[in-house]
Amino acid sequence: MNTLGEALHGALGLMASGDATLGGIVALSLAVSLSAVLLATLLGLPLGAAIAVGRFRGRRALIVLLNALMGLPPVVVGLLVYLLLSRAGPLGELGLLFTPPAMVIAQTVLVLPIIAALCRQSVEDAWVEYEEQLRSLGADGMRAALTLVWDIRFSLVTAVLAGLGRALAEVGAVIIVGGNIDGVTRVMTTTIALETSKGDLPLALSLGFILISLVILLNAAAHLIKEAAQRRYG
Amino acid sequence: MATTASILPLTLRDLTFAAGGREIIQGVSARIEAGPATILLGANGAGKSVLMRLMHGLLAPSAGEVSWNAQAPARARRGQAMVFQRPVMLRRSALANIVYALELAHVPAAEREAQAMAALREVGLADIAHRPARVLSGGEQQRLALARAWALHPEVLFLDEPTANLDPGATREIENVIKAFDASGTKIVMSTHNLGQARRLGDEVLFIHQGRLVEQAPVERFFKQPASAEAATFVKGELPWV
């Protein structure tokens, strides 16, 4: 386990050194994943809530499908988005391949089902409590769904964090649509993959520790915010 | 609501509701007129809550009809409000909960807060206007629910066992608010299994037994001379001080 100790030491050294390249890679990872989670949240919360309160044919099948899509393999998503954005593909004109926006698109596709499915479950649970009162007051359908989403927003933080964790951790999608271009589309996970393939395991592991620390920090921050809000709003 | 046409009387025609293979409401026919406070009385499980939800439109009947005296369903909806056994509040301040209801009722934005405060004052909750609704006590939340209903100025107020979960002190407070509603001209339709409460608040009784409407009578006549055997048993069976 010498490598482990060496890696931990290396991680601290890297973080302390304030290395500009590393800083850029971390910043890009956060920028891409946070953007994807933001988009997925804006799309996924209303989608999940609508399915939760709606009553329509095929609803159960849709719920099963949504839950299943949580397990979409990142590399498959990457491949599909690549084929979409390739010059030989339908959206080739946009010239988005091998750019950070392509990575954001791929990660949004990956994260959207997670946020929508978890939101659907939470809203459905809350709907049991709220349905009669909201309908009595005249809130139906989408209106009621969005009221619920806002009301249970702090428990939805968990769903958003699950999405963020998935986005920051995946490599399969971003490496295919981003191309892991030095200084342009290289993020933490693709750098770890690259350093591993170059045989520099201690460096790869150091970066891994930094990534894990980042994720823990984000989760801790979200948890504190959630607790404070719950104390305030009940 | 006096100037526009009333949505009452409410007519129930052969109302039936079945769920899970069981008939919970069987062929109920009745006429609910404006004026007297109506009590849906019956034992637990008699079907009072289901009947009220059918009246309010939260459940659709399996057979039969619920007709208001209104040309369009939306008009009938707007003239009603309901308070449930367990108050359901959003994670906002007490005031904001009422404002939300006023927003749904299309009250102009500039007037919402003032009307909400007036409703809170009516039930004596003005000083907790900005407290989160969900940290209030059970009795306070139920009073808040009544304030919310009050703010809507409904023609008909449904109450489903509103004090079942409250202590005697809170119960008294709630009953006072309901009496105020009644005095202001709102038609009260309330379900309870509590005989004392029925006598205190009600003018007429609809006695429900095993999903059927067994008797409809003015309150004093019902208690002094119940016309049906089931009603007599019920009136006698309950403990006198409840």
Add this chain to the structure above:
Amino acid sequence: MGLRRLLLALLFVFSFSAHAQKGFITVASTTSTEQSGLFKHLLPIFETKTGIQVRVVALGTGQSLDMGRRGDADVVFVHARPLEEKFVAEGYGVQRFEVMYNDFVLVGPKSDPARVGGSKDIVAALQKIKAARAPFASRGDKSGTHFAELQLWKAAGVDLEKDKGPWYRDTGSGMGPTLNTAAGMNAYALTDRGTWLSFKNRADLVISVEGDRRLFNQYGVILVNPAKHPHVKKDMGQAFVDWVISREGQNAIAAYKIGGEQLFFPNAAN
């Protein structure tokens, strides 16, 4: 690091479409050129001189040529001559130029189970490896190195389809991961010298065979044909091709060394 950098990065992400079409080309190349560190050394010189940013997507010869066929790259820079010539013949590339060469080496475990160490004959070595059923890790990924490896097996008279056994480990991956696998399994592997020199996880692997003329590894650069893909940045792409085979570019290639050892030898026809 910190909030400011994050905000800058967010801006960077979203401003992308804005400055997308000015000042950069996409070069599809091999893992051996990138992972050896050559591009990190070479590209800044070109960028400073011309202001053109070069974005390298390092995949492997087969995938890079496919990228060129799809029009997802402006230039391809790979090392499998027959495949490159086919690429140009099919009309996907304008013209092939030789740029530089290095050589392949056969690496293997210090214990040398097939007894090939120190030999200068790669074909004989491969025959011995097959005979001894010594573990061999292959890239199996349509790369230039993989292509070269297959040619050498053919020259050794080995029919891989028939003679393949559990000793032949097809990893389907890049040079680095294949070397990781070879190091982990104490297997032989064919690698380009550049990647080997910069590879850090050697475990018990050493160079077993080198110096055979058949291990010669030629790199070529080709501009993707704008006639097939009108959006290709032909002026900037051509500038890159021209520079890489110019005296300045060739000198820059020769100047790249690891531990005093030169990795690539410029040989453009000038």
